[in-house]
Amino acid sequence: MRALIWFITLFALAAGLSILANHLNQGYVLLVHWPWRVQVSLGFFVVALLVVFAVSYLLLRLLRRVYTLPHAVNQWRERRQRIRSDRALRDALRTFHEGRYAQTLKLAARAFSSGDHPAVAALLAARAAHALADDTRYRIWISRATEQGEEARVARLMTEAELAIVSRRFEEARECLETLKASGHRHIAVLRLSLKVASALNQWEEVLKLTRQLRKHKALSTEQALPLLRRAHFERLREHAGDGEALARLWSEIPASELADRYLVEQACPLLAATAQGALARRVLERLLDEQWDSDLARSYAYCASDSSDASSCLAKGEHWLREHPRDPGLLFALGRLCITAQLWGKALSYLEASLGLLPAAEVHLTLARLLERLERPDDAQAHYYRAATERVTTW
16 A cells, blocks of 8 residues: 555656646757657656666666576575574584483484584584494594584594593593694693593593692682592502602602691501601601691501601600590500500500500501510410401401
């Protein structure tokens, strides 16, 4: 209806302009083409010229639209296909997070063949195939992601490393991560995966470095980093068990902040004592016990003396603690062991029996049995050996 009104308005305007032109202008236009001649008013000629121009313009526009119609149709088809592909990719992501991996694989394949993001679709299909434990299709889709070149390189390597860790192919994961690091990619996700690989491959020095980096970047809290650091330090010490010089060197490399870990000190003391390096942990252990008393940590004080002179000074400190903690079984056991090192047999016997009276433990029975053997009391020693075995079995 609006178009009809405009059409009538334009014709009325044209008629009005024609009448006005005839009234104001008495000129005319003569067109001669032998043997014809045409004479029209100037106003009509102007109006006719405008109409011819408008019709010609519309015809040219129509011809141009007809000429470009195939290209427009192709663009429409491509746009429609792209919309379908994007929808397939979105549905693939949704079904992947829903755990419908077979459906994800189908949708990702559709998005890969007709979409603008083939690399993303290929990686998503690879993850779905891996979740289905279909190694053949996983390799196929990873190779297709590789074919996408640099656009998908980092994402592909991260995906390969992560899925290799899940499948416990740690060497393969390490190669992918080393490639990423070599190209300058050392972001938090790479460091996290590298830490998992280093732990699995028993690369404890690398575990220490990565854990410290992640804690520095606040990607690990202190509570999360502590057990990782503890295990790495302990495993490094255990790898050099029996080598006193190596143990002393490794112990000196541990920062003071990490030596505040009571469990680390407690685990390390027997290793150090086995190579006569127990005195290295003495100051750390004394500081920790002075700050906060711990019976289990006090038990480890027995390993801080390598000879009788060390044992005498340790006994002085231990007996000072005993005045404050007279019924602590861990401290009494440590004093008994120190007395054995100092060759104070009577005091050793009394301390060990006192510890045993407070808390029966297999370790105390064994120590007491060995002391009784040295004191030529074999029957009593055999009784304690039996009780030690009974305690151990009960604990198991």
